[in-house]
Amino acid sequence: MEPHYQHLYDILAHSQGYIFPNEIDLQWGILIVVYPFITGLVAGAFILASLERVFKVKILKPTYQIALLTALSFLLVATMPLISHLSQPQRAYEIMITPHSSSAMAIFGFVYLWYLMVVLLLEIWFDYRHSMVVWANEKSGIMRWVYKILTLGVNDISPRTVKWDRKLGYIITVVGIPSAFILHGYVGFIFGSIKANPWWSTPLMPIIFLFSAMVSGISLVLLVYMIISYFRKQIIDLNVLDSIGKYLFFVLILDFTLEGLDQIQRIYEAGESFEILKLLVSSKLYLTLFVSQGLIGTIIPLVTLAFLQFYKHQIKVRKTMYFIIGILVLIGVYSMRWNVVIGGQLFSKSFAGFTSFKVGLIGLDGTLMAIFWLILPIGILAFLLWLLPPWKMVKEED
Amino acid sequence: MKFYVPPQIPRLALAFGLFITLFLVLRHFLVPDTFGKYGHYRAASLIDNTLPEIHYAGQQACFVCHQDIEDKKAQDVHSDIHCETCHGPGEKHVVNSKVEKILKPTGREFCGSCHALNAAKLKSAIFQIDLYKHNIGKNCIECHNPHQPWEMKK
Amino acid sequence: MSQSTSTMGNEKVVSSRRKFLKTAATIAGATIGYSWLKSSQVLLHAAEPKNESLPWYGIVIDIQKCIGCGNCAKACKNENDVPKEPFFFRTWIEQYTVKNDGSVDIVSPNGGIDGFEQRVPTEDIFKSFFVPKMCNHCSKSPCTQVCPVGATYESPEGVVLIDEKYCIGCRYCVQACPYGCRFIHPVKKVANKCTLCYHRLKKGLAPACMEVCPTGARMYGNLRDKNSEIVKFLKEHTTQVLRPHLNTGSKLYYNALSSEVR
Structure with missing residues (x-):
């Protein structure tokens, strides 16, 4: 197969200043932007669910299962952008069988597995086991067997056993919170630990990733809750929105502050990479950083949310505003991932020039592929909501 | 009173046990033979790296x-x-x-790749010629023997 | 301690118990200490040359001798079947030109393979020099540190190599190299980089770039052998590595390296 170099010549023509000759081709494209975005949605959605459970926030109860299932459906897809961007995807299993202990990427495989198997699946299982046993008895044919298999054959729904479901589920939730923190902090570490790249290499990177993850996950649950209610023709509970909105507001402030502090520190220290990074943010990243991430994704939602805390508009207006805020925040966090991943590769490690990046539409690392990995979890979520409908669960008294 | 074990626990333990066993079995067969002999890599790769002609x-x-x-x-x-x-x-x-x-390369261009004037070349490192002034139109090897540059041809 | 041992005499038991505790504490302490040391070694990737029967390779590049002819970069591509397009280099040459106004002009057209034309008029030049670049064969290499599967590693001779049959093509190593020495081979679809011509070294031949360098600007040798040419050179000259603050343990030493070079 003869590789096509034309696009590389095009990029070479668009590069500025001096870049190392091997740097013309950007290594990590849009899929690696999507990967931390999806992982962040998982961690954020889960943390919101855990809040409800551990701190007994009654008002958020309608979103608990939604948040868990959202987290699961995105988590199932989270590694796919990573695997599909590999140039030898058939060798991906090597990460699991011979993980290199000093590689952030290798250990991520285990962090991921821990989070999927031990935290999310178990928590959902404990939560749904009682209902699944009941559903298995109600249904007939294939579905009966599906639920039977999902219960792993534990059919005991005596009050004592069901009580243990809740007890064990609670323990898992408590374990799950630090796990979710680690999961997404770890994604930040994958970038933050690259000392060769001054745009990435900051100790705050895991923390910034964590908080932006929470911001995006909370927004996603907010949106999913509104959309599900719309499709089920249920009235959207404004108290739920207000409550989620309040959390979003506080986490967004924290996120904004942390990123601001990181930048202030960088600007004040003004190390050897300062000039090139200054050029980077004022030219190549201007739109995505200041407009998309800063204004659209942070300032506008922040101001609107602050407004909503004090002024009580009409219900319909408030709902619309929450919906728009949710979308804006997601755009902002996506832009943040873009700015980190793509931004970190646009400047040369010679600190003397820039390469350029144009997203392709087709191909394994093209836009269509990225959109596919973003839409697939929504399909999975729809399936999970059909398989495990939260609104048909067996009611348990607290 | 007998210690109560909720039925979920043994079943989950079994499921996880099976999963981990399966993983370990797969791992046993998938890890390459010489992996880890000298370090965290395939020792056979050292030989692979000597093979190119x-x-x-x-x-x-x-x-x-x-x-x-x-x-x-x-x-x-x-x-x-x-x-x-x-x-x-x-x-x-x-x-x-x-x-x-x-x-058997010839021509002013070729010799110039080393001997052309350039501010980045130290005088002590290489004898430099201004290709735009030195015997224009002539091929270097008309006068110089490349194997013995100062043994001037007549 | 069981009851029966005490019949041997209380004192003895106490002393043996004390001894046991002492030993246990020492073992535990040593284990904890050792494992801590060991684990931090894993993190820092502090490579210690172990097998003393093998050489431990280092490289010297003398900037004062480099004339920018490009033979090294050309030979490297020939020797290692690197695609000829100007996006893939295991070694390349940069020309730095510091102008009188203080600005720095850096160029590397086609990695220097076709040679260099002086772009800046001589009267505007403060100073100018060539810098050949190649893999630094770091002993605390950030690229091998991040490889998730162990498909790149430091050979017992201190040469950073790639396992082309095992590389998954994640490109993490390309990101981690501060010197831009790695690329993804467009045909093989795995990471690629300078191997110090490992296949030649094992046959007793010099790396291709050094075989063809007309001025002897490049030198490789055994750092372990204190009488080797390279060790003598390092002793007699003030050399520097690239990006020393990154603590990569670079084994590529530059003579007469100017501060403009990154």
Whole structure:
């Protein structure tokens, strides 16, 4: 197969200043932007669910299962952008069988597995086991067997056993919170630990990733809750929105502050990479950083949310505003991932020039592929909501 | 009173046990034989890395046949320059000198790749010529023998 | 301690118990200490040359001798079947030109393979020099540190190599190299980089770039052998590595390296 170099010549023509000759081709494209975005949605959605459970926030109860299932459906897809961007995807299993202990990427495989198997699946299982046993008895044919298999054959729904479901589920939730923190902090570490790249290499990177993850996950649950209610023709509970909105507001402030502090520190220290990074943010990243991430994704939602805390508009207006805020925040966090991943590769490690990046539409690392990995979890979520409908669960008294 | 074990626990333990066992079995068969012998890598890869064929034979291989050039070169300033610097990769020629010929580059451009004036070249490092002034129109080898540059041709 | 041992005499038991505790504490302490040391070694990737029967390779590049002819970069591509397009280099040459106004002009057209034309008029030049670049064969290499599967590693001779049959093509190593020495081979679809011509070294030949360098600007040798040419050179010259603050344990030493070079 003869590789096509034309696009590389095009990029070479668009590069500025001096870049190392091997740097013309950007290594990590849009899929690696999507990967931390999806992982962040998982961690954020889960943390919101855990809040409800551990701190007994009654008002958020309608979103608990939604948040868990959202987290699961995105988590199932989270590694796919990573695997599909590999140039030898058939060798991906090597990460699991011979993980290199000093590689952030290798250990991520285990962090991921821990989070999927031990935290999310178990928590959902404990939560749904009682209902699944009941559903298995109600249904007939294939579905009966599906639920039977999902219960792993534990059919005991005596009050004592069901009580243990809740007890064990609670323990898992408590374990799950630090796990979710680690999961997404770890994604930040994958970038933050690259000392060769001054745009990435900051100790705050895991923390910034964590908080932006929470911001995006909370927004996603907010949106999913509104959309599900719309499709089920249920009235959207404004108290739920207000409550989620309040959390979003506080986490967004924290996120904004942390990123601001990181930048202030960088600007004040003004190390050897300062000039090139200054050029980077004022030219190549201007739109995505200041407009998309800063204004659209942070300032506008922040101001609107602050407004909503004090002024009580009409219900319909408030709902619309929450919906728009949710979308804006997601755009902002996506832009943040873009700015980190793509931004970190646009400047040369010679600190003397820039390469350029144009997203392709087709191909394994093209836009269509990225959109596919973003839409697939929504399909999975729809399936999970059909398989495990939260609104048909067996009611348990607290 | 008998200690109560909720039925979920043994079942989950079984499921996880099966999963981990399956993983370990797969791992046992998938890890390459020589992995980890010297470090966290496939030791056989060290051998793989010695397998590519060489293209540059090294000048000792040239001198086996071209003793005369070795003697000639030794007498002048190009003595430290190995044959393949100018003549290109020669391993194929060494293996089959009848069929595979080596490069015999000529021209001002070629000699200029080393000897053209450039502010980045130290005078002590290389003898430099202003190609735009020095005997314009002439090929370097009309006067200089590349193997013995100061043995001027008449 | 069981009841029966005490019949041997209380004192003895106490002393043996004390001894046991002492030993246990020492073992535990040593284990904890050792495992801490060991684990931090894993993190820092502090490579210690172990097998003393093998050489431990280092490289010297003398900037004062480099004339920017491009033979090294050309030979490297020939020797290692690197695609000829100007996006893939195991070694390349940069020309730095510091102008009188203080600005720095850096160029590397086609990695220097076709040579260099002086772009800046001589009267505007403060100073100018060539810098050949290649893999630094770091002993605390950030690229091998991040490889998730162990497909790149430091050989016992201190040469950073790639396992082309095992590389998954994640490109993490390309990101981690501060010197831009790695690329993804467009045909093989795995990471690629300078191997110090490992296949030649094992046959007793010099790396292709050094075989063809007309001025002897590049030198490789055994750092372990204190009488080797390279160790003598390092002793007699003030050399520097690239990006020393990154603590990569670079084994590529530059003579007469100017501060403009990154």
